[in-house]
Amino acid sequence: MRRAVAFTGPSNSGKTTIITKVAKLLLPEHRVAIVKNDPKDKAQFDVEGKDSYKFFQTGAEVVVTSPTRTTYFSHRHRDIEEIIAMLGDFDYLLVEGLKYLPLPRIGVFRGQVDPSYFDYIQAVAIDGSVDRATIPEHIEILDLNDPKQILSWIQANAKEV
DSSP, X not given: OOEEEEEEOSTTSSHXXXXXXXXXXXXXXXXXXXXXXXXXXXXXXXXXXXXXXXXXXXXXXXXXXXXXOEEEEOSSOOOHHHHHHHHOSOSEEEEESOTTSSSOEEEEESSSOOGGGXXXXXXXXXXXXXXXXXXXXXXXXXXXXXXXXXXXXXXXXXXXX
C-alpha cells in the first residue's frame, strides 16, 4: 500500500527538517519518496558548465544516473499523479508544499501561525514559540520536536495513493 501525506507552512518554519527526520524514521523498514514544491523556481538543479547542465539547457528532458542515484530534470510541469507514477515503488510519499493537493496535511509553524492555512490542514506541528490557543479545536496539535509523534499521526492519517 502506497500512502501519502503533505506538509505546508511558511518559509523557514521547519518543514524540510521535520520531513527529513520522519523519512529517517521510516527508511529502515519502508521505501520513502519525497516531493518538494518550488513555487518561486529558486531551486538550483546543477552547476553551470557540467554536462547535465548543458543537456538541460537544450530544452530536453534529462535523466542523470549513477551508481547511487537517478535525477530527473524536466522542463514541463508534472501533476502529482504523473510524479507518483514516475516514482514507482514506495510505501510513503512525503510532500512539501502544494497546499491545494487533496492530501492529509500537517501545517508547520514557529513563532506565529498563519490562519490562512487552516482550511488545508488537519494537524499542526508547532514548538513552544506558538500559542496553542491560536489553533482551532478541530486541528490536532503535534510537537514539532517529536518526529515519532508526527510519524504516528502520519501512519494513522496518510491517504492511500
